[in-house]
Amino acid sequence: xxxxxxxxxxxxxxxxxxxxxxxxxxxxxxxxxxxxxxxxxxxxxxxxxxxxxxxxxxxxxxxxxxxxxxxxxxxxxxxxxxxxxxxxxxxxxxxxxxxxxxxxxxxxxxxxxxxxxxxxxxxxxxxxxxxxxxxxxxxxxxxxxxxxxxxxxxxxxxxxxxxxxxxxxxxxxxxxxxxxxxxxxxxxxxxxxxxxxxxxxxxxxxxxxxxxxxxxxxxxxxxxxxxxxxxxxxxxxxxxxxxxxxxxxxxxxxxxxxxxxxxxxxxxxxxxxxxxxxxxxxxxxxxxxxxxxxxxxxxxxxxxxxxxxxxxxxxxxxxxxxxxxxxxxxxxxxxxxxxxxxxxxxxxxxxxxxxxxxxxxxxxxxxxxxxxxxxxxxxxxxxxxxxxxxxxxxxxxxxxxxxxxxxxxxxxxxxxxxxxxxxxxxxxxxxxxxxxxxxxxxxxxxxxxxxxxxxxxxxxxxxxxxxxxxxxxxxxxxxxxxxxxxxxxx
Numbered sequence: 001x002x003x004x005x006x007x008x009x010x011x012x013x014x015x016x017x018x019x020x021x022x023x024x025x026x027x028x029x030x031x032x033x034x035x036x037x038x039x040x041x042x043x044x045x046x047x048x049x050x051x052x053x054x055x056x057x058x059x060x061x062x063x064x065x066x067x068x069x070x071x072x073x074x075x076x077x078x079x080x081x082x083x084x085x086x087x088x089x090x091x092x093x094x095x096x097x098x099x100x101x102x103x104x105x106x107x108x109x110x111x112x113x114x115x116x117x118x119x120x121x122x123x124x125x126x127x128x129x130x131x132x133x134x135x136x137x138x139x140x141x142x143x144x145x146x147x148x149x150x151x152x153x154x155x156x157x158x159x160x161x162x163x164x165x166x167x168x169x170x171x172x173x174x175x176x177x178x179x180x181x182x183x184x185x186x187x188x189x190x191x192x193x194x195x196x197x198x199x200x201x202x203x204x205x206x207x208x209x210x211x212x213x214x215x216x217x218x219x220x221x222x223x224x225x226x227x228x229x230x231x232x233x234x235x236x237x238x239x240x241x242x243x244x245x246x247x248x249x250x251x252x253x254x255x256x257x258x259x260x261x262x263x264x265x266x267x268x269x270x271x272x273x274x275x276x277x278x279x280x281x282x283x284x285x286x287x288x289x290x291x292x293x294x295x296x297x298x299x300x301x302x303x304x305x306x307x308x309x310x311x312x313x314x315x316x317x318x319x320x321x322x323x324x325x326x327x328x329x330x331x332x333x334x335x336x337x338x339x340x341x342x343x344x345x346x347x348x349x350x351x352x353x354x355x356x357x358x359x360x361x362x363x364x365x366x367x368x369x370x371x372x373x374x375x376x377x378x379x380x381x382x383x384x385x386x387x388x389x390x391x392x393x394x395x396x397x398x399x400x401x402x403x404x405x406x407x408x409x410x411x412x413x414x415x416x417x418x419x420x421x422x423x424x425x426x427x428x429x430x431x432x433x434x435x436x437x438x439x440x441x442x443x444x445x446x447x448x449x450x451x452x453x454x455x456x457x458x459x460x461x462x463x464x465x466x467x468x469x470x471x472x473x474x475x476x477x478x479x480x481x482x483x484x485x486x487x488x489x490x
Contacts, residue, residue, distance in 0.1 A: 096264030122202025302346020
């Protein structure tokens with residue numbers, strides 16, 4: 001597939017000349033108005049609603065005629081999806097363990113480019129209700145990059161009194177630009193990033209979150225990598241880790257989660273040529289590509305994952321850079337569920353968007369794309385939501401030995417379910433142990449063994465995501481920062 005086979009409206013650079021309110025309107029609705037099939041502003045398309053209603057009608061009609069057979073068929077379908085997702089994730093780990101492609105730029109290479117050769121770098125910092133913005137600015141000032149080549153843009157909602165008050169106390173360097181975001185719906189991070197991009201001056205663009213502590217050489221490494229990469233490499237994703245992973249059990253689980261993602265899953269996705277759902281921070285883009293593909297979808301609450309899928313559909317490549325940005329791991333269970341439910345909701349939005357007319361089946365119907373979209377992007381939240389049902393079903397049978405429940409599992413379904421439950425759960429725990437080893441963190445092994453507790457939290461987050469997808473799809477639940485007990489370091 002060539003890029004020209006998919007028509008995507010570019011983000012208009014001319015919008016930079018508009019007033020703040022007009023820029024916010026373009027940033028919020030440009031993609032939705034120009035290419036509605038690519039935007040999550042509508043949760044489902046008309047065709048998807050017809051298919052969903054028709055499928056539900058067929059299932060209900062068959063259930064009235066043959067209730068036992070319908071339940072057995074649905075359980076069998078879910079069981080085989082579990083098995084397919086397990087095989088796919090195992091394949092990703094295998095490819096990652098084989099040393100999937102990760103770009104490594106040495107310190108010498110990073111410094112080999114003179115200040116004149118380095119491109120102008122735009123750094124987008126969307127912040128909301130951040131009283132600790134002084135710490136953020138300090139972290140950015142540690143970046144090893146020529147100040148005259150930096151275009152750091154603090155993106156602040158115009159009515160965000162908390163952040164504006166904290167900002168008044170700071171003396172910012174000349175490379176900082178403060179951008180006031182006009183209050184327009186949706187009030188999301190991707191909308192702010194679109195506004196910040198409109199009149200930016202960088203050839204390369206990255207995003208950092210408020211609590212991020214990027215490695216000082218990261219911009220130089222990314223610039224070197226992109227300058228020497230194939231032009232089709234549109235984005236390089238740096239690795240993320242946590243500075244407070246030892247705070248409690250939840251932060252240890254979160255560290256294993258990210259460790260598996262960046263050590264195995266992302267390199268595995270790249271090795272299989274599957275679409276890569278980007279992380280929300282430390283993505284390094286070619287600015288011209290961002291403009292060309294319409295930048296971020298403000299209505300998708302996991303805009304980074306959607307952008308990774310869109311880049312893949314348009315024939316661009318994403319690679320992983322060996323450079324670490326430290327973040328704050330969520331140490332509070334409620335706060336973690338709020339954050340993870342937003343991620344899951346965004347994955348479901350992304351699944352629905354890329355299954356619409358003009359999606360992978362029409363544009364890029366290869367097996368790698370379908371597997372990545374269905375088993376990874378869609379399968380992650382959907383199977384997490386179904387886990388609780390499977391646990392309850394297993395517990396009910398163990399306590400009652402009910403013939404009714406046993407009848408729902410004919411031999412073929414029963415043995416596949418047993419493989420998925422016993423082998424699958426065991427493999428996931430084993431993968432977490434491998435991750436602890438790859439991270440050089442033997443202290444995380446006991447957290448890996450206790451992983452089922454983390455799966456329970458994932459189930460709660462997935463249920464919340466499904467409910468919000470129906471009743472409040474574009475609502476952005478902000479993650480609370482500053483819960484790290486003084487910023488403990490690794």
